[in-house]
Amino acid sequence: MLQAEINMKKSEDIENPLSVEEIEPRLYLGNVTAATNVVFLKNQNITHILTIDSFPLPAFVASSINIVTKYIQIADMNREDILQYFPSCIEFIENALKDPKNKVLVHCFYGVSRSATIVIAYLMKKYSLSYQRAFERAKSKRCLVQPNHGFAQQCKLFHKMNYSIDPCCKNYKIFRLKLAAEQVKFAKILPMNFMDLLKPDPAIIRENPEPFVYRCRKCRRIVAAKSNLILHKVPKRNENFDSPISRRRESEQKYLNHLAGETSDQDAIIDITDKILSTSLSDKSLSEGKEEQPKTQKEEDVEICNKFYFIEPLLWMKDVINNVEGKLYCPTCKTKIGNFNWIMASKCLCGTQVFPSFYLVPSKIDFSNVVQNILQVTI
Structure with a gap:
């Protein structure tokens, strides 16, 4: 091990102490400190490491012990497309666990969001779970589990697509169009x-x-x-959606509700957010664990x-x-x-x-x- 790598690891250990839990038999979720601690890896007989991080594991980890690694480069940001990696990461975990002698460690820097998202996606597919149930299952084993909002939404979309990536799914199309739009905004192409x-x-x-x-x-x-x-979908107040009268009445009603204490701060935030981030892909369309209710003919006619x-x-x-x-x-x-x-x-x-x-x-x-x-x- 190079001295520079040793010093770097010592510094990270102080800021990010070893943290890891067994989520499933032979499937571990932890942080980068656990993934770079050769003594821990040997003691736990870890045979496979799945890294979901901005940087790959240091060279000394692979050279110190006989271990199979897979690296996914991704930042812990809401708009990162982690969904695209679900199939390959799940396959990596499944193939590793086929051998009862193998043990898999999935990690990111803290073991909170990115790696937790992958483990949740694995649980969802393995047990046909909704995002919320898989999340609770993982969190019951590791209390630090907390995927960022964007990753959680992508897990819900994964559930909606029956634990696969369906290019024909309307919500998946919109999801990728939005990702592309973010890139076009800066690159102009x-x-x-x-x-x-x-x-x-x-x-x-x-x-x-x-x-x-x-x-x-x-x-x-x-x-x-x-x-x-x-x-x-057509907004419910479709008839006079943009008429000055309807807007004035709506404003007056909101003001009266506010005076009466019927409008919460959270409602106001949601209202403003909806106006700023207007989108045809709502969180409601990806609502967790709820099957879409059959619509009546009347509802279909106006929606x-x-x-x-x-x-x-x-x-x-x-x-x-x-x-x-x-x-x-x-x-x-x-x-x-x-x-x-x-x-x-x-x-x-x-x-x-x-x-x-x-x-x-x-x-x-x-x-x-x-x-x-x-x-x-x-x-």
């Missing part, structure tokens, strides 16, 4: 690792075309398929908005790669058919704000049934 967000051009002839599509009203070119839609067609980005939208905002033109006749914005929310006529947004204006688009059209031509 769409990073290469998000190019998969650009879905295939629906106008390309394929063996099994989607039956329901949206066409440019002027030249009839297909510009989107029904599966490309990102639906949003889904069709005033604007918000869609996922498509390959024919060339400008979305190198611009943060702009107009969408039909790739054939060049007619303006919509707009896009990576960094600002776009407000639908129903009042909902969607971010990021790629939308087609209904007056420029026609909905049609491809199969029906083919049959008509054939006949």
Whole structure:
């Protein structure tokens, strides 16, 4: 062991004393001090280490003992995409524990958020648990467990996708679009690792075309398929959403409620936050452990908005790669058919704000049934 590494480890041990607990038989969750303490690793017969941290383990750990390691580089920040690593990390743990002689240590710097998130995701999949139940199970073994809010939401999304990553899941699409938007905000271009967000051009002839599509009203070119839609709900107060009278009445009612003590500070914070961070992906849509209740026909009629067609980005939208905002033109006749914005929310006529947004204006688009059209031509 190099002297510099020894001095660094001693300094970390003082600030971050060894902390580790056994969450499951032969599965440990701890901090970096535990993962770099060779004596501890030998005494506990640790055979595998999964590092979820900003830096990999020092070289002396792997060279001192015969141990299998896996490293995931990630910061403990709400907007980090830890969800993408769930499948590979879970597989690493599962494969290691197949041998009854093996023991796995999962760690980050403190063993509180990043590594805890991975262990929770493992418990969720292994026992088909909701996030909350898996969280409580892990916390009962290690009281320090506390994933940050963003990681907790990603665990809930993992549960919603049945413990896998489903690229067709609406909430997953929105989640990744938001991650991409954060990158575009600073880089001003769409990073290469998000190019998969650009879905295939629906106008390309394929063996099994989607039956329901949206066409440019002027030249009839297909510009989107029904599966490309990102639906949003109409606000409950839809009729007079933006009328001055309704806004005044709402303000007056809030003021009266405040005087009566009916409005809490928390409600005010939530109200302000909702306005600042307007989004079509709400925490409620990922609510823990609650199955969506069947909707009545009346509820379905008023919930889904069709005033604007918000869609996922498509390959024919060339400008979305190198611009943060702009107009969408039909790739054939060049007619303006919509707009896009990576960094600002776009407000639908129903009042909902969607971010990021790629939308087609209904007056420029026609909905049609491809199969029906083919049959008509054939006949």
